[in-house]
Amino acid sequence: MIDFETPVLKEYPIIPLIQPGAMAHSKPYVARQDLQEKIGFPGELIDDWQDIAIKKMGELVSKSRALLVFLDSCVKCGACTDKCHYFLGTADPVNMPVARQDLFRDVYRRYYTFAGRNFPKLVGAREFDREMLDLWYSYFHQCSQCRRCSVYCPFGIDTAEISMAAREILDTIGVGQKYCNEIIGKAQTIGNNLGLPKPALKDTLEGLEEDIEDETGVKVRLPLDQKNADILLVTPSADFFAEPQVDGLIGYAKVFHAADLSWTLSSHASEAANFGMFIGSYENMQKISMRIRDAALELGVKRIVFGECGHAWRVAYSFMNTLAGPFDFLDQSYPVPQHICEVTHDLIQRNALTLDKSTNDDRVLTFHDSCNISRGSRMGNIPGGQFVIPREIIKATCNHFYDMADDTIKEATFCCGGGGGLLADDLIELRVKGALPRMEALKQVVENHSVTHMVAICAICKSQFSRVLPYYGLEMDQVISLHQLVGNAIVLGGSKQNSLSANSDVKT
Amino acid sequence: MSLLTLIFILLFYAAIAIMLVGLVYKIRLYAITPTPLRIPTTPAPTTRSGVIARLFFEIVLFNSLFKANKWTWLFGWLFHAAMLFVLLRHLRYFTDPVWGWVSFVQPYGKYGAFIMLFGLCGLWARRFLVDRVRYVSSPSDHLMLALLIGIGSTGIGIKFVTGTDIVAIKAFFLGLIYFDWQPLPTDWLLGIHLVLVVLLMIIFPFSKLLHAPGLFFSPTRNQIDNPREKRHSSNASATPAGRNW
Numbered sequence: 001m002i003d004f005e006t007p008v009l010k011e012y013p014i015i016p017l018i019q020p021g022a023m024a025h026s027k028p029y030v031a032r033q034d035l036q037e038k039i040g041f042p043g044e045l046i047d048d049w050q051d052i053a054i055k056k057m058g059e060l061v062s063k064s065r066a067l068l069v070f071l072d073s074c075v076k077c078g079a080c081t082d083k084c085h086y087f088l089g090t091a092d093p094v095n096m097p098v099a100r101q102d103l104f105r106d107v108y109r110r111y112y113t114f115a116g117r118n119f120p121k122l123v124g125a126r127e128f129d130r131e132m133l134d135l136w137y138s139y140f141h142q143c144s145q146c147r148r149c150s151v152y153c154p155f156g157i158d159t160a161e162i163s164m165a166a167r168e169i170l171d172t173i174g175v176g177q178k179y180c181n182e183i184i185g186k187a188q189t190i191g192n193n194l195g196l197p198k199p200a201l202k203d204t205l206e207g208l209e210e211d212i213e214d215e216t217g218v219k220v221r222l223p224l225d226q227k228n229a230d231i232l233l234v235t236p237s238a239d240f241f242a243e244p245q246v247d248g249l250i251g252y253a254k255v256f257h258a259a260d261l262s263w264t265l266s267s268h269a270s271e272a273a274n275f276g277m278f279i280g281s282y283e284n285m286q287k288i289s290m291r292i293r294d295a296a297l298e299l300g301v302k303r304i305v306f307g308e309c310g311h312a313w314r315v316a317y318s319f320m321n322t323l324a325g326p327f328d329f330l331d332q333s334y335p336v337p338q339h340i341c342e343v344t345h346d347l348i349q350r351n352a353l354t355l356d357k358s359t360n361d362d363r364v365l366t367f368h369d370s371c372n373i374s375r376g377s378r379m380g381n382i383p384g385g386q387f388v389i390p391r392e393i394i395k396a397t398c399n400h401f402y403d404m405a406d407d408t409i410k411e412a413t414f415c416c417g418g419g420g421g422l423l424a425d426d427l428i429e430l431r432v433k434g435a436l437p438r439m440e441a442l443k444q445v446v447e448n449h450s451v452t453h454m455v456a457i458c459a460i461c462k463s464q465f466s467r468v469l470p471y472y473g474l475e476m477d478q479v480i481s482l483h484q485l486v487g488n489a490i491v492l493g494g495s496k497q498n499s500l501s502a503n504s505d506v507k508t
Numbered sequence: 509m510s511l512l513t514l515i516f517i518l519l520f521y522a523a524i525a526i527m528l529v530g531l532v533y534k535i536r537l538y539a540i541t542p543t544p545l546r547i548p549t550t551p552a553p554t555t556r557s558g559v560i561a562r563l564f565f566e567i568v569l570f571n572s573l574f575k576a577n578k579w580t581w582l583f584g585w586l587f588h589a590a591m592l593f594v595l596l597r598h599l600r601y602f603t604d605p606v607w608g609w610v611s612f613v614q615p616y617g618k619y620g621a622f623i624m625l626f627g628l629c630g631l632w633a634r635r636f637l638v639d640r641v642r643y644v645s646s647p648s649d650h651l652m653l654a655l656l657i658g659i660g661s662t663g664i665g666i667k668f669v670t671g672t673d674i675v676a677i678k679a680f681f682l683g684l685i686y687f688d689w690q691p692l693p694t695d696w697l698l699g700i701h702l703v704l705v706v707l708l709m710i711i712f713p714f715s716k717l718l719h720a721p722g723l724f725f726s727p728t729r730n731q732i733d734n735p736r737e738k739r740h741s742s743n744a745s746a747t748p749a750g751r752n753w
Contacts, residue, residue, distance in 0.1 A: 066727045
């Protein structure tokens with residue numbers, strides 16, 4: 001592992017002076033031949049990679065209005081230059097969104113525009129040569145596709161779209177990223193990113209049931225592949241045993257139990273995450289989405305609910321209807337799909353849950369808005385519901401809550417530093433440095449309000465923070481799942497709950 | 509008719525043709541290119557009228573840029589707003605009789621050029637003074653600003669310093685419109701002003717000036733946030749591959 005220095009947390013966030021080449025050495029492991037071929041890409045760099053890459057670029061642009069408009073419209077105004085967490089954390093100028101886009105745009109201009117073909121120097125057009133290929137591999141794997149730049153761009157240019165396209169081109173010529181492509185393969189063959197087969201999953205869930213019973217004395221079930229359940233819960237596989245994700249899963253189970261809802265997990269679609277998005281591959285994203293549709297049909301459920309996962313919710317909320325819809329076989333009186341926070345929030349609104357806030361009195365909390373939920377999706381009926389609903393749930397389950405600084409939350413939230421398929425050990429330097437803006441904001445509330453824990457609603461955010469918090473002098477368990485709070489506060493038992501726990505609807 | 513007049517007549521016809529054909533081609537391409545997925549930057553409006561309001565604020569007030577950087581917003585917005593005034597003022601050279609509201613705008617509009625120059629100089633200064641913006645600027649970015657500043661300052665020169673025969677200029681442009689060609693006054697400052705304008709028109713469809721039509725077609729800004737309620741489909745991806753329903 002490379003040696004690097006953890007950035008120093010400053011009193012106030014400062015935009016760094018650029019340091020060209022500061023992160024030029026950062027690149028993830030390249031995917032092995034078998035991993036590449038498994039998901040439909042060449043095993044290694046193909047001979048005519050330059051021609052194929054340029055051709056693929058033209059094809060992608062001709063199929064995406066977003067790419068076409070974004071490549072034409074940038075005026076280099078600089079609005080985005082200080083918005084990327086990776087730039088703020090590394091000072092590498094190519095991590096400024098516009099400079100990252102320009103790696104793509106300059107090549108596009110060289111081969112596909114009048115100005116770039118005839119006056120390359122004038123407009124900064126560049127060849128797609130070996131040096132450029134290396135730059136692409138390095139810097140398009142330093143973008144977590146969090147869309148923060150797109151909020152501030154006067155034309156809404158979204159670097160995520162460009163980095164997805166770049167990664168798809170790289171995959172097409174045989175240069176894929178190991179972490180993402182290995183996971184996509186597992187999700188498509190085994191059903192989840194961790195490669196957890198059904199028997200192991202079943203064991204894990206039974207173990208959790210025992211844990212809950214030991215702790216609360218109440219038999220809360222975590223059903224798997226239960227036909228004709230009302231709700232199919234699709235959750236990131238990290239929820240099955242990673243800390244702190246698993247406490248979130250226990251929270252969902254308690255909510256379903258307390259509200260007397262019949263639900264099930266699926267072994268076929270035991271994964272909410274969809275890494276197909278990260279590599280910009282429509283086909284792979286669709287294949288993973290189809291597993292959820294197939295599971296819903298197979299199990300005969302009426303509703304699909306997603307667990308706490310950021311990009312998964314973006315794919316589910318924004319894309320799934322297009323990729324795997326229409327979902328006209330589900331109960332149309334509920335949104336398809338629904339977020340677990342929407343379900344819990346709705347139950348709280350209807351007083352269907354008994355919550356004891358004092359159970360969380362030993363914590364002072366803040367909330368980390370996940371990038372893909374904040375800027376790529378919604379919860380509830382109103383724009384911005386994705387900010388309101390989680391906060392209302394938190395406030396209903398605890399007494400001490402403080403938001404971080406305004407320019408670091410809601411639509412301005414910073415990525416955790418590990419999104420977009422960058423949650424790999426080989427990118428730890430990037431991850432630690434990219435977490436800097438969030439850590440600065442967190443440090444402020446820790447000092448001003450004695451915040452002890454940061455709540456997250458994304459499996460990637462949770463893993464990333466558990467890993468990088470210690471680099472900044474905090475404890476790894478200071479990040480927790482939102483539904484862990486709910487699970488703590490929820491009062492099971494009592495006459496109502498006792499009768500519910502014996503509900504015939506959820507028996508096998 | 510002098511050779512100079514003839515050259516300018518041809519230049520203007522060519523510039524108009526290139527700009528119009530280029531823009532129509534580009535805008536048509538924007539319109540017919542598929543949008544495979546729903547990608548509005550959220551929070552986004554959930555209704556069509558909401559999207560119209562969002563775009564209105566983007567176009568008129570540069571809403572996102574205001575959030576991003578107050579200096580860039582100030583210079584950029586002043587430049588664009590002042591340029592609008594200046595352009596409207598110029599309508600009097602192309603209309604006869606001059607529309608009432610153009611006559612009304614005209615006396616204020618002529619000062620717009622100074623604000624326009626102020627904005628442009630501010631934007632150019634950023635390209636030198638802010639290290640991040642300096643890094644991302646290519647020669648064409650500097651030349652574009654130079655071109656606009658050239659147009660603005662020659663315009664100011666004509667209006668406030670040298671003066672020119674505006675009756676003859678108007679006759680020249682009306683002649684262009686009605687194919688009844690009239691001589692252009694021989695005035696070197698006017699000549700430079702018009703050559704620069706012609707140049708701007710020609711490069712419009714080949715340059716970053718496409719941000720003007722681009723904004724209307726930007727999916728992150730113009731899409732409605734209703735993917736659960738309404739199934740989004742695009743030419744390329746209406747139904748999943750190999751499935752029929």
